[in-house]
Amino acid sequence: MSAIQLYASQRRWKADTAKFKAAMFARQIGKTFSSALEIVDDCLDAEVNGSRRRWVILSRGERQAKEAINEGIKVHLSAYQAAFDAYEVSWAGTTENALEVRLPNGSKITAVPANPDTARGFTASVLLDEFAFHPDSRKIWGALFPVVSRGDLKLRVISTPNGKGNKFYEIMTAGGIEDELRANGLAHSGVWNLYFCDIARAVAEGLDRDIEMLKAGLNDDDLWEQEFELKWLDEASAWLDYELINAAEHDRAGIPEHYAGGPCYAGIDIGRRRDLFVIWVDEMMGDVAWCREVIARRRISFREQDTLVDEVMSRYRIARLCADQTGMGEKPVEDWQRKYGEYMVEGVLFTGPTKLHLATVGKQSFEDRRSRIPMGDRDLRSDLHSLRKMTTAAGNVRFDADRSENGHADRAWAKFLAVHAAEQPYQPYDYHAATVASLRRERRGRLSAADEEFDDAVHSIHATAGFGRRGGIF
Numbered sequence: 001m002s003a004i005q006l007y008a009s010q011r012r013w014k015a016d017t018a019k020f021k022a023a024m025f026a027r028q029i030g031k032t033f034s035s036a037l038e039i040v041d042d043c044l045d046a047e048v049n050g051s052r053r054r055w056v057i058l059s060r061g062e063r064q065a066k067e068a069i070n071e072g073i074k075v076h077l078s079a080y081q082a083a084f085d086a087y088e089v090s091w092a093g094t095t096e097n098a099l100e101v102r103l104p105n106g107s108k109i110t111a112v113p114a115n116p117d118t119a120r121g122f123t124a125s126v127l128l129d130e131f132a133f134h135p136d137s138r139k140i141w142g143a144l145f146p147v148v149s150r151g152d153l154k155l156r157v158i159s160t161p162n163g164k165g166n167k168f169y170e171i172m173t174a175g176g177i178e179d180e181l182r183a184n185g186l187a188h189s190g191v192w193n194l195y196f197c198d199i200a201r202a203v204a205e206g207l208d209r210d211i212e213m214l215k216a217g218l219n220d221d222d223l224w225e226q227e228f229e230l231k232w233l234d235e236a237s238a239w240l241d242y243e244l245i246n247a248a249e250h251d252r253a254g255i256p257e258h259y260a261g262g263p264c265y266a267g268i269d270i271g272r273r274r275d276l277f278v279i280w281v282d283e284m285m286g287d288v289a290w291c292r293e294v295i296a297r298r299r300i301s302f303r304e305q306d307t308l309v310d311e312v313m314s315r316y317r318i319a320r321l322c323a324d325q326t327g328m329g330e331k332p333v334e335d336w337q338r339k340y341g342e343y344m345v346e347g348v349l350f351t352g353p354t355k356l357h358l359a360t361v362g363k364q365s366f367e368d369r370r371s372r373i374p375m376g377d378r379d380l381r382s383d384l385h386s387l388r389k390m391t392t393a394a395g396n397v398r399f400d401a402d403r404s405e406n407g408h409a410d411r412a413w414a415k416f417l418a419v420h421a422a423e424q425p426y427q428p429y430d431y432h433a434a435t436v437a438s439l440r441r442e443r444r445g446r447l448s449a450a451d452e453e454f455d456d457a458v459h460s461i462h463a464t465a466g467f468g469r470r471g472g473i474f
Contacts (some may be wrong), residue, residue: 020154055126114134115140131159265289276298
């Protein structure tokens with residue numbers, strides 16, 4: 001008996017024992033959970049027959065790998081009342097830690113963050129979880145596929161869409177069968193059995209979700225179309241496409257507790273009513289900017305803005321802060337400059353050329369893999385992807401984004417301001433204590449013979465009076 005009750009699309013997906021299959025399933029309908037059930041069933045069948053199975057789950061990050069084991073594999077094994085041991089192990093040849101479940105007869109299920117290094121060097125059936133979001137998906141594919149294609153090993157690929165610039169898009173659209181796939185929920189292309197289940201199909205098959213309430217709560221048309229209706233968004237005009245965003249994501253970024261005490265650079269996009277007030281803090285680790293914190297607030301007072309800035313200044317070693325000085329930003333920037341110094345705080349006027357420079361250096365940091373941003377933050381991903389480059393009839397370049405409850409690309413501009421702040425490298429400084437004797441020696445080197453005689457006399461008087469012992473200039 002199955003550990004969970006499945007609806008029709010999930011039952012078809014789980015029952016298919018083909019060597020290669022891939023599924024495009026919407027968010028919140030249990031694609032990882034049901035895929036974990038197939039893995040558990042395969043391992044338990046092998047255990048009963050006196051053999052063993054080896055499965056590897058490649059997830060987009062450490063947190064997702066842990067969820068696949070703790071909230072998928074372990075749950076199903078416990079429901080079956082199956083004996084197992086769970087360990088944290090090091091992954092051979094990498095610095096990655098993996099979670100592993102071992103069954104009594106030797107079957108193993110391991111979950112590890114995906115990258116080209118973790119995708120090579122093992123012999124196992126594989127589940128690529130949220131494959132469209134994996135950084136370097138093509139390199140992972142190149143390292144993995146030759147191994148899995150041998151013998152009786154199986155390959156499972158599941159994800160929601162994430163733009164068109166990744167290997168998952170190629171798998172799901174190969175052979176021009178997308179219309180058939182969307183209409184029937186399944187199709188065959190080459191060696192692949194393909195599956196499709198958007199939120200509407202899942203609800204029709206029994207999933208307990210209120211679609212209208214879910215859509216209203218998300219309040220983002222692009223996210224809704226991509227993650228619930230499973231549409232491929234047009235990447236042509238996006239300044240930061242999803243491939244760049246994916247490559248910058250790291251599950252240790254965006255966590256203040258990981259601050260290592262190094263110099264930080266901050267960007268502030270100032271909003272008061274319609275737009276967000278955003279502070280972005282990057283810590284430089286070598287030449288890589290690690291996001292330590294993103295603070296986003298709506299409709300807060302200027303006093304509350306000042307308090308947030310004060311807290312950031314006390315929490316991090318801010319080497320430079322760049323803030324949007326346009327419009328309502330004039331007074332806050334002036335206040336911060338007065339408090340922290342004009343060399344510490346730079347006001348930036350958002351003119352056309354300035355925004356082009358900010359967007360260009362910001363994008364360059366993503367392209368050069370010199371930025372690490374929080375992983376899986378929907379609002380942040382949407383904000384970064386919403387920025388569009390447009391050319392006017394007069395040939396001028398401008399940047400724009402749709403305004404929504406999520407913001408107006410405010411997080412993106414705060415990030416770009418932080419990148420701009422780091423353009424002026426941090427200069428460490430040092431000092432040494434100056435003694436009375438050293439000051440006298442330096443001064444006497446500039447005196448004539450007559451002046452030296454006068455200086456000696458004055459110094460004798462001051463020393464007698466005790467001034468020299470209190471740090472007098474002689």
